[in-house]
Amino acid sequence: MTNQAGANVTDAAKLTQKKCHKVTFAVPMEIPSQYAPRQVEQRWYQTWLKHKAFASTPDHRPAYTIVIPPPNVTGVLHMGHMLNNTIQDVLVRRARMRGFNACWVPGTDHASIATEAKVVQKLRAEGVKKSDLSRDAFLEHAWEWTHKHGGIILEQLKELGASCDWDRTAFTMDEVRSDSVYQVFADLHAKGHIYRGLRMVHWDPEAKTSLSDEEVIHKDINATLYYVKYEVVENPGTYLTVATSRPETIMGDVAVAINPKDVRYNALHGMHVRVPIGGREVPIILDDYVTTDFGTGCLKVTPAHDWNDYAIGQKHGLEVLDVLNEDGTLSAHGLKYAGMERFAARTKVAEDLKASGHLAKTEEYASTVGTSERTGAVVEPRLSLQWWVRMPELAKPALDAVMSDEIQLIPEKFKNTYRHWMENVKDWCISRQLWWGHRIPAYFYGPGEHDYVVALSAEEALEKARAASGRADLTAADLQQDPDCLDTWFSSWLWPLSVFDGIRNPENPEIQYYYPTQDLVTAPEILFFWVARMAMAGYEYAGKRPFERVYLTGIVRDKLGRKMSKSLGNSPDPIQLMDTYGADGVRMGMLLTSPAGNDLPFDELLCEQGRNFTNKVWNALRLLKGWKVSDDAPADEAAEWAVTWFRALLDAELSELQRDFDRYALSEALMRLYKLTWNSFCAWYLELVKPAYGQPISVGVYRATVDFFDTLMAALHPFMPFLTEEVWHLLSERAETDFLDFATYPTSGGTAYDPTTFAIMEEHVVALRTFRAEKNIAFKSPLTADAATKPAAWPAIAKLTNTQWGDAEGGLPLRAGTFELRVQVAAEDIDVEAEIAKAQKEIEYYSGFKRSVEAKLSNEKFVAGAPAAVVDAERKKLADAESKIEIAQKLISQLAG
RNA sequence: GGGCGCAUAGCUCAGCUGGUUCAGAGCAUCUGCCUUACAAGCAGAGGGUCCGCGGUUCGAAUCCGUGUGCGCCCA
Secondary structure, three states, rough: OOHHHHHHHHHHHHHHHOOOOOOOOOOOOOOOOOHHHHHHHHHHHHHHHHOOOOOOOOOOOEEEEEEEEOOEEEOOOOOHHHHHHHHHHHHHHHHOOOOOEEEEEOOOEHHHHHHHHHHHHHHHHOOOOOOHHHHHHHHHHHHHHHHHHOOOHHHHHEEEOOOHHHHHHOOOHHHHHHHHHHHHHHHHHOOOOOEEEEEEEEEEEOOOOEEHHHHEEEEEEEEEEEEEEEEEOOOOOOOEEEOOOOHHHHHOEEEEEEEEOOHHHHHHHOEEEEOOOOEEEEEEEOOOOOOOOOOOOOOOEOOOOOOHHHHHHHHHOOOOOOEEOOOOEOOHHHHHHOOOOOHHHHHHHHHHHHOOOEEEEEEEEEEEEEEOOOOOOOOEEEEEEEEEEEOOHHHHHHHHHHHHOOOOEOOOHHHHHHHHHHHOOEEOEEEEOOOOOEEOOOOEOOOOOEEEOOOHHHHHHHHHHHHHHHOOOOOOOOOEEEEOOOOOHHOOOOOOHOOOOOOOOOOOHHHHHHHEEEEEEOOHHHHHHHHHHHHHHHHHHOOOOOOEOOOOOEOOEEEOOOOOOOOOOOOOHHHHHHHHHHHHHHHHHOOOOOOOOOOOEEEHHHHHHHHHHHHHHHHHHHHHHHHHHHOOOOOOOHHHHHHHHHHHHHHHHHHHHHHHHHOHHHHHHHHHHHHHHHHHHHHHHHHHHHHOOOOOOOHHHHHHHHHHHHHHHHHOOOOOHHHHHHHHHHOEEEEEEOOOOOOOOOOOOOOOOOOOHHHHHHHHHHHHHHHHHOOOOOOOOOEEOOOOOOOOOOHHHHHHHEEEEEEOOOOEEEEOEEEEEOOOOHHHOHHHHHHHHHHHHHHHHHHHHHHHHHHHHHHHHHHHHOOOOHHHHHHHHHHHHHHHHHHHHHHHHHHOO
């Protein structure tokens, strides 16, 4: 059927293209030779949605629940989401197929600081300042922004194939979730877990808000250390030198501290120094905290601008002089620098100190600086009145749960980190000076720090305020609600409970059925932000763990090992990737290389590998669909052999697959299926059962083949939902709604598999193929071979190598593993010298090997000390080596003779 | 500075409690192929002081010590 025109076209193409596509002709049916994923994917996802394939309601089956780590509502899908959600989908789909009532709850997070920052930025671009707007007006803009950009990411997740129950989509600021937040705030406050306190906090001068410890990212920097001279008041003309990295805070100095044991400064005890700018006199104080070997051993004490200085200040009863405004410019205490931006002020102060002769020297040193996770601004320590959650008591059960594996971390190595953090947990600053978020439900009725009530509504607040103040004449106008918002994590920590309305209605059937959830899939970066706190909330509000296991993914990095980020521009666009490789291809690309907890060095090549695999599967389908099935097809021993072999192999691999999943080794599970499908099924099995050209295939073999293919598709479905669904429906007549998700996940029957039969067959085939290649004998011309004993798998060997069993007297000895064949070959096809040289090399190698084994076996201690099985194995090695040497020697004598 | 972890083929990684799963996989590379499912393919091949050093043992990639390099968390 070779089409002459077609052949000409390819030849021509070959001249211009490095890799040319074959021109297809006479395709048995209308299935294209290349799989086109995008149409298939869209079609199936719509069908799934139409039939609510992923919807879940409580029933008699056991529940399997995952709550999505809610992405930022206005965000777009990035590679981290791709990884994270692919993993969740694999777990959920597999659970569904295993008979669980699988429920994957989607949703989004209002992302207080990030969203507010974006809205502020957008308004600024339009010439509107946040400070010019009322709270309500600003919130209107924020909601508008949220509605405009909100939910895009969820649509993108659908492209990925995420099998979420979309009817359950939740938002951290919708009614149920908001009510839950307020209720929890009120409850924790009533229990005394929430309090107000004046403390040092991390301050983001760009967002003008406080941050929690976890929202601060420490970065290594090269800092400059300034050596500044302070004149000793009691001894004019003499100076004490202080090393500081922050000269702009000098105006806030209230003391200079030295270590009492530092003998260099004994003479200065009890004296004072003059601050070089402003000229205030401050005492020299003694404190053990000061290290004698850093800088000069003298520390300027600026309680308003350093955590340690604040502690020293407290201890010594020193004043707090705040030289900075909330936006990071210098305040009135900054004297003539007032109004300057902090870093500009640093440079200017240093210049002025130098000019006045107070700057002794500067030196570079490696230091770290805290930056805001969301805005990137260098954070300032700032003394302010904030709301706090007392942690130790809440943390205790959450710590114990992980230590006892009631909540299992995967991989386990994160347990140590978790414990370390939980044992040193500090109180959680939950107030943010932002408008976008849950407004703190505290209402002030008087000027006092404690003149407030916590209430769930303005009416309730008024009632409580009247009672608290004893003033029945209070009106709503007398109440001032706290202007601050709650930390975003104060709503996300309730997520596994709140998505089932478990805070407001703890007895409702949904929370009873779905909670605790089974798996949580998230990044280790938010282990403390989120995971630990969900555990705390879970025990506090449900008395139970929120999840059984936490699967921690790694960070997606580029080839250079850099974290993928928008600012670096090194992150591929996931949608574009899916357009190029198909969602299944990309899913596979993400999973091929990501063991739990390991970073994922992303390479598009992996997606290509995934895409190629989908195409491979697709073409296996084409092959099957092209076969004619017949009741009276000629008997095919090779095919029969293959069916028996593959059935056993498949069963054994399914058992290993189960073990991979049990260990949450998803990449290994996928790789196992990849090899099983491509190598075992396509490369060996299908070649063995493939009927001769134009011949039909027997019904029995065909049915077995379809059955195997079905099983592989089912096993692969969690990883590649679209392709497998498509193939599953094309393999056999099936109703549209007969989704693979509702099929049973294949399991092993537990039969033992002995790999030696196949291995012997493979060794013979490889030997004969190599033989052909070396002698340049075309596949079409049959070989004739024999051996001392005919291998059991001979029909298979014969079919794959086009070799006949027959008298090969005088043929060339051919070693296949530890077996020996004789292959008839024309004398002119033999390169005698080369054959002898090859054989001699082999003798040399195996003689050396034999000596080493003999040495081992003659070692009495080894024979006495090692278990019998090991000794036997060594003896077998020896025998094998001897037989190989023998074959080679025989070959030489034959050729030479 | 305190804590945790890692180092195996060019790359990404498997190798459980020491011994035939012991030096492996996938990708990449090389060679030959448009063979009637698939060139997004087929067949074959090469490639490693298991980071260095020392120890325990009949036997170490695997256990112990130490050095080096890298990563993460906390201060």
